Amino acid sequence: MNKIIFNQKELKGFLVISNFIFLIFLSYGFKDKNNDYEILNYIVNKNASESICLEENRNNNQIISIVKELQEIDDKGDLLEMDSIKNNYGIQKNEIFENIFNPVSYEHLLKQKDNSNWNFNNIKNPKIKKCKENNNNKTVLYVSKPIYTNENKFALVHITKRTTSYILILQKSKNEWKEYKIIAPMFFQKVKKHIK
Numbered sequence: 001m002n003k004i005i006f007n008q009k010e011l012k013g014f015l016v017i018s019n020f021i022f023l024i025f026l027s028y029g030f031k032d033k034n035n036d037y038e039i040l041n042y043i044v045n046k047n048a049s050e051s052i053c054l055e056e057n058r059n060n061n062q063i064i065s066i067v068k069e070l071q072e073i074d075d076k077g078d079l080l081e082m083d084s085i086k087n088n089y090g091i092q093k094n095e096i097f098e099n100i101f102n103p104v105s106y107e108h109l110l111k112q113k114d115n116s117n118w119n120f121n122n123i124k125n126p127k128i129k130k131c132k133e134n135n136n137n138k139t140v141l142y143v144s145k146p147i148y149t150n151e152n153k154f155a156l157v158h159i160t161k162r163t164t165s166y167i168l169i170l171q172k173s174k175n176e177w178k179e180y181k182i183i184a185p186m187f188f189q190k191v192k193k194h195i196k
Helices: 006-047 060-077 077-087 097-098 103-110
Strands: 052-054 128-130 139-143 154-161 164-173 176-187
Touching: 006 052, 006 139, 006 154, 006 164, 006 176, 060 077, 060 164, 077 097, 077 103, 128 164
Parallel strands: 052 128, 052 139
Antiparallel strands: 139 154, 154 164, 164 176
């Protein structure tokens, strides 16, 4: 059995490099986490003049299912079907959408599937309250965990409030997240309870 022997100088260099790599990965995770909460605050400030009740779960399954669908159609090579589906979701033919929704970016987007919960200890916005059982008099808002493009210039977030659901695409410009477009809008009615 061969033993690898490091001298003290080599070991010190190895430790410095490994610590540097660890810090890069650690800061990347904090960067996404900070972006997540920056985006949440942006959405809340844009949508609420009063306090809102935020659903704790932040899974991004709706975004993931649309990306998977686009990837599957793209893999088939059916351009007519792809144009039809993109048109149905409101994904326009322009350079920005082509950079977000393409075969290279699909894998990166799909790797960000998340079923975690929002950490209310990281939420500093006083308008945001955690949903409880009885929220009849508050606006209930669901915001998914954002999914980011390769270069972190765009984020996709699934939002549901009252009778609407949609995917909001945000663009980062000058270190601030701003709304770019809304895609995949869905509208539904509240079910009325009938008393017999």
